[in-house]
Amino acid sequence: MRALLLLCCFLASLLLSGQAEETDDVSEEAPMRDRSHIEKTLMLSEDKPSDDYSAVLQRLRKIYHASIKPLEQSYKYNELRQHEITDGEITSKPMVLFLGPWSVGKSTMINYLLGLENTRYQLYTGAEPTTSEFTVLMHGPKLKTIEGIVMAADSARSFSPLEKFGQNFLEKLIGIEVPHKLLERVTFVDTPGIIENRKQQERGYPFNDVCQWFIDRADLIFVVFDPTKLDVGLELEMLFRQLKGRESQIRIILNKADNLATQMLMRVYGALFWSLAPLINVTEPPRVYVSSFWPQDYKPDTHWELFLKEEISLLEDLNQVIENRLENKIAFIRQHAIRVRIHALLVDRYLQTYREKMTFFSDGELVFKDIVEDPDKFYIFKTILAKTNVSKFDLPNREAYKDFFGINPISNFKLLSQQCSYMGGCFLEKIERAITQELPSLLGSLGLGKNPGASNCDKTGCGETPKNRYKKH
Numbered sequence: 001m002r003a004l005l006l007l008c009c010f011l012a013s014l015l016l017s018g019q020a021e022e023t024d025d026v027s028e029e030a031p032m033r034d035r036s037h038i039e040k041t042l043m044l045s046e047d048k049p050s051d052d053y054s055a056v057l058q059r060l061r062k063i064y065h066a067s068i069k070p071l072e073q074s075y076k077y078n079e080l081r082q083h084e085i086t087d088g089e090i091t092s093k094p095m096v097l098f099l100g101p102w103s104v105g106k107s108t109m110i111n112y113l114l115g116l117e118n119t120r121y122q123l124y125t126g127a128e129p130t131t132s133e134f135t136v137l138m139h140g141p142k143l144k145t146i147e148g149i150v151m152a153a154d155s156a157r158s159f160s161p162l163e164k165f166g167q168n169f170l171e172k173l174i175g176i177e178v179p180h181k182l183l184e185r186v187t188f189v190d191t192p193g194i195i196e197n198r199k200q201q202e203r204g205y206p207f208n209d210v211c212q213w214f215i216d217r218a219d220l221i222f223v224v225f226d227p228t229k230l231d232v233g234l235e236l237e238m239l240f241r242q243l244k245g246r247e248s249q250i251r252i253i254l255n256k257a258d259n260l261a262t263q264m265l266m267r268v269y270g271a272l273f274w275s276l277a278p279l280i281n282v283t284e285p286p287r288v289y290v291s292s293f294w295p296q297d298y299k300p301d302t303h304w305e306l307f308l309k310e311e312i313s314l315l316e317d318l319n320q321v322i323e324n325r326l327e328n329k330i331a332f333i334r335q336h337a338i339r340v341r342i343h344a345l346l347v348d349r350y351l352q353t354y355r356e357k358m359t360f361f362s363d364g365e366l367v368f369k370d371i372v373e374d375p376d377k378f379y380i381f382k383t384i385l386a387k388t389n390v391s392k393f394d395l396p397n398r399e400a401y402k403d404f405f406g407i408n409p410i411s412n413f414k415l416l417s418q419q420c421s422y423m424g425g426c427f428l429e430k431i432e433r434a435i436t437q438e439l440p441s442l443l444g445s446l447g448l449g450k451n452p453g454a455s456n457c458d459k460t461g462c463g464e465t466p467k468n469r470y471k472k473h
C-alpha cells in the first residue's frame with residue numbers, strides 16, 4: 001500500500017515537473033515583472049532608522065520583568081501554556097510566517113518579495129516538495145547562514161525557546177542573514193509544505209508543535225494555496241485547528257492564479273472557500289488574495305490588473321504590520337499579562353478551596369483530587385467570573401488544570417495575599433497596574449492610543465479580547 005502511494009507521488013511529481021517545464025520555470029527569456037510597486041508600497045527607498053523604537057521596547061521589557069514575570073514564575077504559568085517570553089521575543093521584529101501545502105509557491109513568494117531570485121541568496125524552489133527546513137530570513141550585514149543549534153543557543157535571538165523541540169528539529173532549523181532593506185523591518189519564516197500522507201513521526205520531530213510555536217508568535221500568517229491543491233486532508237485540518245485564535249493574523253493566498261482562465265479562476269476561488277469554510281470558525285470571512293507571487297510578468301490574456309491590485313493590497317497589509325509593530329507588541333504583552341493574571345487567580349482559588357475543605361483528619365491528596373476532578377462543584381471558575389471581572393471567553397480550559405496540578409502539587413503554591421513585600425508591593429496589584437495603566441499609557445505615548453479611556457480601564461475590563469488589529473483592504 002505504502003509502495004503504491006510512493007509510486008503515485010512519484011508519478012504525480014513527474015507529471016507536475018513535466019508541466020513545470022512548460023509553465024513554471026523562470027526561464028532566461030521569460031519577461032520579468034516590473035518591481036517598482038513593491039519598492040513603492042513598502043517604501044524601501046526611505047531610510048527609517050531601525051532603532052528609533054528601542055526606548056519603548058526597553059520600557060516594555062522593564063514592565064514585563066517588574067510586573068508580569070514574578071507572577072508568571074510564582075504560579076508556573078509556563079507549564080500551563082508553554083509560553084515563556086524571552087527578552088529576544090520582546091525586542092524582535094514582526095514575524096511573517098508562510099504556511100501551506102507543498103509546492104504552492106511559498107519559497108518562490110519570499111524570493112519574489114525580497115527580489116532574491118537568480119541571486120546567491122535565493123531559496124530553493126521546485127515543483128516537487130523542496131523545502132525541508134524551517135528557514136528564518138533575517139537582516140544581517142552580509143549573507144550568512146546560521147545553524148539551528150547556534151540560533152537556539154543565542155538567547156539574544158527570539159528563537160532560543162525552540163531548543164525544547166529537540167536536536168532532530170534543530171537540524172531542520174536554519175537562519176539566513178541577508179542584507180536586505182525589508183528584512184531590517186520584518187523577519188520571514190519559510191516552512192516545509194504540508195504533505196497529506198506524511199506522518200508526524202516520519203519527520204523526526206513534532207512538526208505540529210513547532211508550527212504552533214511559530215503560529216503563536218507570528219504577526220502575519222500567509223496560508224498559501226494553489227489551484228491544484230485545494231483539497232483538505234487531515235494535516236491541513238490540523239493546521240487550521242492550530243490557527244484558531246489567530247484569525248486576525250491569517251491571510252489566505254490563492255497563488256499561481258496566472259495559470260488559470262478567468263472562468264476557471266472563479267470556480268477555483270469558490271472551491272477554496274467551500275473547502276475552508278468548515279475550518280475557519282469566525283463570522284468575518286478571512287481575507288483572500290488572488291494573484292501570482294513570482295517574478296514572471298503577468299500573462300496578457302489574464303486579469304493581470306486585478307492580480308496587480310491584489311499584490312499591492314497584500315504589500316499594504318505587510319506595511320501595516322511593520323507600522324503597527326510596537327502597538328502589536330504592547331498588545332501581545334498585555335494579552336499575555338491578562339492570561340497570567342487569570343491563571344494566578346484560578347490557582348489561588350483552587351488553593352483557597354483546598355484549605356477550606358481540609359480538616360485535621362482529611363487526606364490532603366483525596367481532598368484535592370475531588371476539587372480538581374470537578375471544579376464546578378466548588379464554584380472555582382464561577383467565583384473567578386463573579387468576583388474578578390474576567391471575561392468568560394478568556395478562561396482557560398478546565399481539563400488543562402488536571403494536567404497542571406498533576407505535575408505541580410497544590411502545596412507548591414502560596415496564596416496571592418501572601419505574595420506581597422514591603423518594598424515591592426503585591427504581585428497581583430503589580431500585574432493589574434501593568435494591564436490597566438502602564439501598558440495602555442505606553443501605548444498612548446506612541447501617539448497612537450486611539451481609545452481615550454484606555455488608560456483608565458476598570459481592572460482588565462477593557463479590550464480583553466484582541467481586536468482585528470490589521471486594516472483590511
Ligand SMILES: Nc1nc2c(ncn2[C@@H]2O[C@H](COP(=O)(O)OP(=O)(O)OP(=O)(O)O)[C@@H](O)[C@H]2O)c(=O)[nH]1
Pocket residue numbers: 020023024025026101102103104105106107108109124125126127128129130131132191192193194255256257258259291292293294
Ligand atoms: N505559474 C506559476 N508558478 C509558480 C508561481 N509561484 C511558484 N510557482 C512554481 O511552483 C513551484 C513550487 O514553488 P516553491 O516556491 O518551491 O513552492 P513551496 O510552496 O515553497 O514548496 P515546498 O517547499 O515544497 O513546500 C515552482 O516550480 C515555482 O516555479 C506562480 O505564481 N505562478
Ligand SMILES: [Mg+2]
Pocket residue numbers: 106107108124125130131190191193
Ligand atoms: Mg519551499
